[in-house]
Amino acid sequence: MAERSRRERERERHRREVLEAAEAVFAQKGFYRATVQEIAERAEFAVGTIYTMFESKKAIYYELVQMRAREYTESVRETIRQLTDPREQIRAVVAAKLKFFEENQQFFRIFTSATSGEDREAPFALSEEARKVYADYMRMVSDVFREGIRQKVFVQMNPLLLTLALEGITNSTIAHSIHTGGEKLAEATPERIERLLFGGILARQDPQS
Amino acid sequence: MAERSRRERERERHRREVLEAAEAVFAQKGFYRATVQEIAERAEFAVGTIYTMFESKKAIYYELVQMRAREYTESVRETIRQLTDPREQIRAVVAAKLKFFEENQQFFRIFTSATSGEDREAPFALSEEARKVYADYMRMVSDVFREGIRQKVFVQMNPLLLTLALEGITNSTIAHSIHTGGEKLAEATPERIERLLFGGILARQDPQS
DNA sequence: TTAGAAATTGAATATATATTCAGAATACCA
DNA sequence: TGGTATTCTGAATATATATTCAATTTCTAA
Structure with a gap:
């Protein structure tokens, strides 16, 4: 009995x-150029062993995406739950996102190719499950905007569009940071993004005529 | 002589x-799931014929990306050249971008996977040439921001970050539009994006205490 | 200590598809 | 019209890699 459990734990760990x-390999090479061989080597198992743990290469990819997507969504959900002011909630979401992807740079690469637009990179469509998690996330953030709009804190605009703007700004910033050698994202960047997102790019009308 | 030229024209057309x-197939399936067979069928040539025109599948992909990237960059360059006010230039760039990708939705999918972060989807790196074109484009837009900052029209912030914000907002908006069945992007959307980008998401401080 | 179960292995198999190439079709010109 | 150059063709070849599975190793419990 205790035995049963130890084997199971081992199996889970493996x-x-x-x-x-797989995350490292997929992040570096994308789904198709990644080989099961390489994943196996990196995990220090033989190829055959991998196939006793997972149905297929696709299954590995799916499970990975799903796992991280869930972690991410949960972290954002928690972040939102702990605050009530929409403005602060958005602030916190930005910070949480930067933090999460700073710690999971490899996953960011997978994440963007898996969510951006469609999913040509993925084997075929993302699993239904992962799709749901992502939709969930978008809805969560949209709801914050919706409430903020109701309170007249945010501009009167389709909450989905605001969410897209938020996603767009953060994604391109993260991508750039990772691209140019992963700087300290979680530090100065949240403030800059907030400044842009909240205030826009126009200079405050002090100096202009 | 005139003959030589006709053959050459034919060849170019083919x-x-x-x-x-290839654009259609790559857009739909991504590089790896696209087959030369399918490209050939779609173009109404035999596979072998394709190989008399292009070195390889990779070569087709590269040339395609390069061609469109150049078109796009040129259209933006022209747009900027025709105006002098930085604010109007940015406005026009947004409009031009939306228009271009509305007309080239297929390419948008290729474009994002080719530029976002790195290029795991692409065979390996983008060609040096295409990379240059893209860097060029980013520099062009950054320069507009730089000038706008100098004129105190835009907020004091790293122009590259402003460009990233612009790219992020537009990309996520385009992606969403294409994803949900390509609406009339070029119409209402530029104004909304400008409103967000220029003014930010905070409501103007009229109603709030 | 050992029989059996479970886990691991990696060479062999199966499959998919990029690329080649010998020959067929076509275009051109004298 | 016939001969040559050019273009086109698609079956055959080469290659890469996902997946399988018989054999081996390791673990467990009596």
């Missing part, structure tokens, strides 16, 4: 090790 | 036909 190896 | 077929 699966997680494979998923982490 | 190449373009193949590139267009």
